[in-house]
Amino acid sequence: MITIDSVIKTYGETTVVDAVSLELPDSGVTSIIGPNGAGKSTLLSIVSRILGADAGVVSVEGLDVFHSPSREVAKKLSILRQDQHTTARITVRELVEFGRYPHSHGRLTAECHAAVASALEYCDLADLVDRPIHQLSGGQRQRAYVAMVLAQDTRYVLLDEPLNNLDMVHATGLMRLLRSLADERGKSVVLVLHDINYASAYSDRIVAMRDAKVVVDGPPASVITPDALESVYGMPFRVHDLDGERVASYYR
Amino acid sequence: MRRREDLSRADARVASRTGGTTGAATPGAHLTQVEIPREPAAASALPHASQEPRERRLVVVFASLALLVVGAIALYLTWGVDGHWDFALPRRLEQVAALIVVGVAIAVSTVIFQTLTQNRILTPSIMGFDALYVLLATTLVFVLGSTVAESIDPLLMYAVNAGLMMGAATLLFRWVLGDGTRGLYTMVLVGVIAGTFFGSLTSFMFRVMDPNEFDTLMDQLFASFNAIDTTLLGISAVLLGVGIVAAYRLVPRLDVLVLGRERAITLGLDYDRTVTVLLLIVAGLVSVSTALVGPITFLGLLVANLAYQLTRTHRHVINLTAAGMLAVVALVLGQAVLVHVLHFAGTLASIINVVGGIYFIALLLKEARA
Numbered sequence: 001m002i003t004i005d006s007v008i009k010t011y012g013e014t015t016v017v018d019a020v021s022l023e024l025p026d027s028g029v030t031s032i033i034g035p036n037g038a039g040k041s042t043l044l045s046i047v048s049r050i051l052g053a054d055a056g057v058v059s060v061e062g063l064d065v066f067h068s069p070s071r072e073v074a075k076k077l078s079i080l081r082q083d084q085h086t087t088a089r090i091t092v093r094e095l096v097e098f099g100r101y102p103h104s105h106g107r108l109t110a111e112c113h114a115a116v117a118s119a120l121e122y123c124d125l126a127d128l129v130d131r132p133i134h135q136l137s138g139g140q141r142q143r144a145y146v147a148m149v150l151a152q153d154t155r156y157v158l159l160d161e162p163l164n165n166l167d168m169v170h171a172t173g174l175m176r177l178l179r180s181l182a183d184e185r186g187k188s189v190v191l192v193l194h195d196i197n198y199a200s201a202y203s204d205r206i207v208a209m210r211d212a213k214v215v216v217d218g219p220p221a222s223v224i225t226p227d228a229l230e231s232v233y234g235m236p237f238r239v240h241d242l243d244g245e246r247v248a249s250y251y252r
Numbered sequence: 253m254r255r256r257e258d259l260s261r262a263d264a265r266v267a268s269r270t271g272g273t274t275g276a277a278t279p280g281a282h283l284t285q286v287e288i289p290r291e292p293a294a295a296s297a298l299p300h301a302s303q304e305p306r307e308r309r310l311v312v313v314f315a316s317l318a319l320l321v322v323g324a325i326a327l328y329l330t331w332g333v334d335g336h337w338d339f340a341l342p343r344r345l346e347q348v349a350a351l352i353v354v355g356v357a358i359a360v361s362t363v364i365f366q367t368l369t370q371n372r373i374l375t376p377s378i379m380g381f382d383a384l385y386v387l388l389a390t391t392l393v394f395v396l397g398s399t400v401a402e403s404i405d406p407l408l409m410y411a412v413n414a415g416l417m418m419g420a421a422t423l424l425f426r427w428v429l430g431d432g433t434r435g436l437y438t439m440v441l442v443g444v445i446a447g448t449f450f451g452s453l454t455s456f457m458f459r460v461m462d463p464n465e466f467d468t469l470m471d472q473l474f475a476s477f478n479a480i481d482t483t484l485l486g487i488s489a490v491l492l493g494v495g496i497v498a499a500y501r502l503v504p505r506l507d508v509l510v511l512g513r514e515r516a517i518t519l520g521l522d523y524d525r526t527v528t529v530l531l532l533i534v535a536g537l538v539s540v541s542t543a544l545v546g547p548i549t550f551l552g553l554l555v556a557n558l559a560y561q562l563t564r565t566h567r568h569v570i571n572l573t574a575a576g577m578l579a580v581v582a583l584v585l586g587q588a589v590l591v592h593v594l595h596f597a598g599t600l601a602s603i604i605n606v607v608g609g610i611y612f613i614a615l616l617l618k619e620a621r622a
Binding site: 048049050069070071072073074075077078079081089090094098101102105106107130152183240 | 306371503505520565
């Protein structure tokens with residue numbers, strides 16, 4: 001379980017995360033939704049210790065993320081952030097092998113090679129292993145980064161807006177992959193999403209943030225409702241039940 | 253594919269030119285990369301560069317580099333000796349040793365610095381490391397006078413210099429990166445400003461200094477490979493050795509740093525500590541090369557980028573070694589040309605700058621056209 005206890009983050013006068021306390025489960029898919037600037041990504045960055053908090057404690061299975069050895073935390077928790085430009089030539093295989101760094105410190109063991117091979121296969125990257133990542137399309141590259149996170153083999157997998165810049169084919173493919181990670185490998189997947197309908201279709205739990213606070217928290221059935229969504233986004237929604245899926249409509 | 257890569261590289265370059273951070277430019281570069289629709293069929297039609305040819309390529313690259321190193325050194329040792337072996341050889345061997353120490357120090361420090369800053373057109377000199385060295389030497393002569401300054405034990409000078417540079421690097425790092433919200437680029441920017449400030453102070457002292465003292469100072473600052481202090485060479489080699497051993501021990505971490513700060517942290521790298529240690533190594537290596545021959549950091553830019561082009565990998569074991577070998581070749585050949593072709597009409601730094609400048613213009617033109 002990831003425990004977030006009264007975490008505060010401010011930039012000057014602006015409070016971006018305001019005393020948020022939250023417990024993230026040790027399995028299943030949890031989506032964090034909310035309008036721009038609600039503090040979703042900031043919260044995820046703090047949980048993954050990329051960003052320091054001004055106050056509060058985050059612990060992963062009892063390990064304080066800010067004060068425990070970084071390597072130990074990296075064996076429990078991984079995060080996939082927005083694609084970052086890198087100038088280096090790295091092949092898909094080399095990228096995925098980086099995922100083993102917390103376990104191997106750069107010297108790959110037989111277990112590492114097995115984990116890398118399995119991650120590559122799971123993400124359907126077998127044909128691309130020796131291609132430099134800068135030659136890949138957006139969808140392929142996203143899969144490569146997911147494979148790296150898989151190779152890291154952590155119980156908790158955090159993803160910050162993983163669907164950005166993906167078309168619906170790749171977005172759905174990625175969401176299915178993440179769902180199967182939770183179902184087949186017992187991982188806890190926590191992701192920031194902007195598309196509430198993906199959140200509705202794939203999550204076990206949805207956490208909605210607004211103005212630096214958690215305002216709604218519950219299963220899709222209780223969050224994807226006109227009232228709850230309006231309280232989060234401040235605009236009207238209609239919610240339809242289509243073949244058992246709750247679909248929010250807000251385009252007009 | 254090629255064009256995309258170049259586009260994004262060009263973006264980063266423009267950003268650093270205009271004083272912006274790559275942090276700001278990256279999202280743009282990223283958007284261009286992802287939004288360009290590309291057909292999977294075209295992508296998979298590309299020849300798959302497999303592991304085998306890459307390894308073979310590296311063998312060829314290193315074999316050629318080794319040949320070049322040996323060839324350049326042999327050429328330098330034997331060119332125009334005219335039978336005076338017992339006079340020429342020891343002197344030239346000493347010069348070659350100095351060239352090797354300087355070349356490797358510059359190459360290794362530049363590759364590390366570029367990995368830290370995730371930018372391939374920066375060198376440690378942008379942080380004002382060598383400006384600090386020049387300022388210190390100038391201040392000593394200015395305050396104490398050249399007679400006293402010259403009587404200071406060179407080893408002591410050296411220790412003070414190296415210590416000051418490494419201390420300044422650590423202080424700067426702790427101060428700027430202390431709270432984790434400001435990036436490495438803020439630090440580089442502070443370094444740029446500090447470097448300019450050091451440079452201004454130095455030139456102010458140059459202007460008000462006694463001309464005779466200025467002469468002495470110039471001799472001291474622009475020490476050449478022809479007048480190497482052997483005591484300094486010995487200690488430099490030792491420092492270089494320590495720096496290199498430390499750098500190669502940190503190679504797995506350097507490799508992870510290629511992915512950027514955030515990914516390095518999520519992979520369990522103790523980022524702040526690692527960067528501090530690496531900057532200390534960079535500062536130490538820059539003081540080694542600057543103390544021996546004065547500032548010629550453009551060489552680092554040249555050999556680091558040549559090395560990346562030749563090796564086509566991110567692995568630091570390979571890039572550090574290749575860049576070091578290239579630097580030795582460039583310096584030894586440059587010195588040979590300086591001595592035998594130009595008959596000392598110029599400096600080694602100017603030769604390196606001309607060749608390096610041409611290479612960079614060629615690189616820019618090629619990327620602009622592609």
